[in-house]
Amino acid sequence: MAKLSCASCRRSATSTYQQVVPLTDRIDYLCPMTNNLAYCLAVEKLLGLEIPPKAQWMRVMMNELTRINSHLVWLGTHAMDLGAMTVFLYCFREREDILRLFEMVSGQRMMSSYFRIGGLALEPPLGFFEKVKSFADRFPGNVDEYEGLLTGNPIFLMRVKGVAHLSMEDAIAMGATGPTLRGSGVDIDLRRDAPYSGYENFKFKVPVSDGGDVWARYLCRVQELRESIGIVQQALAGMPEGPTKADAPKVVLPDREKMKTQMEALIYHFKIITEGFTVPAGEVYQAVESPRGEMGYYVVSDGTAKPYRVHMRAPSYANLQVLAKMCEGGLIADVIAAIGSIDVVVGDIDR
Amino acid sequence: MALAPAITDIEQLKSHPALARLLEWNTLAVKAAKFDRDELTLWVEKGLIREACAILRDNPPCPFNYLCDVTAVDWFPSQPRFEVVYHLLSLPKKERVRIKARLEDASPVIESVTSVWPAANYFEREVFDLFGIRFTGHPRLERILMPDNWEGHPLRKDYPVEGYR
Numbered sequence: 001m002a003k004l005s006c007a008s009c010r011r012s013a014t015s016t017y018q019q020v021v022p023l024t025d026r027i028d029y030l031c032p033m034t035n036n037l038a039y040c041l042a043v044e045k046l047l048g049l050e051i052p053p054k055a056q057w058m059r060v061m062m063n064e065l066t067r068i069n070s071h072l073v074w075l076g077t078h079a080m081d082l083g084a085m086t087v088f089l090y091c092f093r094e095r096e097d098i099l100r101l102f103e104m105v106s107g108q109r110m111m112s113s114y115f116r117i118g119g120l121a122l123e124p125p126l127g128f129f130e131k132v133k134s135f136a137d138r139f140p141g142n143v144d145e146y147e148g149l150l151t152g153n154p155i156f157l158m159r160v161k162g163v164a165h166l167s168m169e170d171a172i173a174m175g176a177t178g179p180t181l182r183g184s185g186v187d188i189d190l191r192r193d194a195p196y197s198g199y200e201n202f203k204f205k206v207p208v209s210d211g212g213d214v215w216a217r218y219l220c221r222v223q224e225l226r227e228s229i230g231i232v233q234q235a236l237a238g239m240p241e242g243p244t245k246a247d248a249p250k251v252v253l254p255d256r257e258k259m260k261t262q263m264e265a266l267i268y269h270f271k272i273i274t275e276g277f278t279v280p281a282g283e284v285y286q287a288v289e290s291p292r293g294e295m296g297y298y299v300v301s302d303g304t305a306k307p308y309r310v311h312m313r314a315p316s317y318a319n320l321q322v323l324a325k326m327c328e329g330g331l332i333a334d335v336i337a338a339i340g341s342i343d344v345v346v347g348d349i350d351r
Numbered sequence: 352m353a354l355a356p357a358i359t360d361i362e363q364l365k366s367h368p369a370l371a372r373l374l375e376w377n378t379l380a381v382k383a384a385k386f387d388r389d390e391l392t393l394w395v396e397k398g399l400i401r402e403a404c405a406i407l408r409d410n411p412p413c414p415f416n417y418l419c420d421v422t423a424v425d426w427f428p429s430q431p432r433f434e435v436v437y438h439l440l441s442l443p444k445k446e447r448v449r450i451k452a453r454l455e456d457a458s459p460v461i462e463s464v465t466s467v468w469p470a471a472n473y474f475e476r477e478v479f480d481l482f483g484i485r486f487t488g489h490p491r492l493e494r495i496l497m498p499d500n501w502e503g504h505p506l507r508k509d510y511p512v513e514g515y516r
Contacts, residue, residue, distance in 0.1 A: 313420040
């Protein structure tokens with residue numbers, strides 16, 4: 001395990017740019033597409049690539065489905081840690097639907113690698129949008145169901161209200177991020193405050209709660225479930241037509257059809273697969289709002305076909321150091337609630 | 352979309368709140384600046400890093416009160432070998448700035464910024480663990496990702512990819 005601890009960073013420097021994409025899936029395995037997005041955006045910024053609107057909207061839609069997927073795992077396990085078994089089963093029922101959608105577009109349920117540098121790996125298949133629509137239509141009812149089991153549940157409230165308190169000053173100074181930061185009353189969401197991938201076209205609220213306890217963080221995340229499904233609905237309604245890959249033959253793999261009929265396409269395909277593509281020297285820090293908070297990819301290029309350094313700013317790692325502060329003066333039994341409320345993923349800590 | 356050329360002239364970048372504040376404080380603090388791909392990088396004198404960070408944090412018009420990240424880059428074999436990289440964010444103004452300090456190979460040591468942001472604690476431990484850069488004034492500078500008895504610092508460029516055998 002120890003050897004793995006910096007493996008992603010180390011491997012990144014010995015792989016070509018597109019070979020890093022599958023590694024990013026495995027860092028925060030509950031939100032693979034958010035990792036893909038952060039890395040692809042960083043490299044696209046280094047290259048100065050323009051991404052077609054359909055690819056951007058698909059990225060937003062998949063990213064929000066990923067957020068729901070991740071929050072469902074959090075909600076289920078958090079409730080189970082506190083003794084509520086039923087919520088877990090309900091959450092995993094809906095999560096299964098989302099994983100089926102992922103499988104439909106990328107062929108993979110979890111390690112999807114669906115976003116590639118320059119766009120998407122594949123066009124969404126026929127019937128995909130109808131499936132997403134039917135999921136998005138019934139999901140708000142499911143959230144009501146979870147809330148019916150937890151939000152008014154006196155046993156749950158006793159375990160979470162006033163537990164693991166974190167003040168706004170401490171949250172900022174200790175580097176808390178995402179719902180942990182918003183649960184302490186700080187109004188920041190990178191989707192709204194530093195829009196990327198076309199998020200400026202979507203309308204959504206940023207749930208903030210100033211309680212600073214496990215309950216406040218719970219409320220933020222549950223509200224986010226509702227906001228995310230709203231973004232998915234908007235993306236479905238306004239999905240633009242057009243290509244899903246940037247017009248950059250030296251970077252983006254050509255279609256299979258073109259490869260078999262055009263000489264240039266075949267040459268580019270061969271070059272990209274064997275050598276990769278070079279990226280102008282420079283450095284970029286691209287932060288995106290992952291389900292756990294600010295996920296930043298710092299990519300340094302020295303002008304060759306392999307990234308000189310890829311560093312991931314992991315939200316779980318940042319949130320983990322707040323845990324000790326939260327638990328000061330509390331009960332040992334409440335540490336369980338506190339860990340659940342910061343929603344850490346070990347793959348994200350131990351990159 | 353063609354890339355705009357990077358701006359490296361400090362005079363042209365003076366309007367950025369971070370650079371303006373640092374120059375106002377100490378004209379020798381900033382050694383170089385670069386504005387590239389919409390991101391501002393400032394190279395700060397390594398001896399002044401903690402004070403410079405404190406100045407930026409308490410900068411009233413645009414306080415860079417949130418430390419996103421601390422990491423390092425190893426430019427082996429060129430000199431100075433290491434760059435410690437700080438990413439700062441201003442929560443009220445949503446501005447970002449990247450601060451860098453260059454360190455020589457022989458004894459890579461820099462002052463810790465944990466007294467400015469407690470958030471730096473784990474990030475600096477990670478940099479110490481993987482690059483072997485020491486942070487003076489850090490409350491607990493021990494390995495965090497690798498085991499305590501590990502030899503070498505795995506993200507240095509002269510560390511073999513497969514590990515020492």
